[in-house]
Amino acid sequence: MSEKILPRPVIRDGNGKLIKDHTPRDFYLKLQEEIFEVIFRRVNEKNEKRGYFKESD
Numbered sequence: 001m002s003e004k005i006l007p008r009p010v011i012r013d014g015n016g017k018l019i020k021d022h023t024p025r026d027f028y029l030k031l032q033e034e035i036f037e038v039i040f041r042r043v044n045e046k047n048e049k050r051g052y053f054k055e056s057d
Contacts, residue, residue: 009034 009030011022019026047053 011019011026011030
């Protein structure tokens with residue numbers, strides 16, 4: 001029998017203090033932040049490979 005491992009993001013308040021009793025909304029906002037970081041990083045990498053960030057002469 002295998003156990004499922006669920007993601008447990010570290011949720012901190014604006015001062016960096018760990019929130020142990022976070023709400024589902026806190027979890028959602030943190031998850032959304034992480035997803036956007038992955039999407040924008042991948043988009044930037046793809047666009048850099050295409051040469052979009054090179055300065056034109």
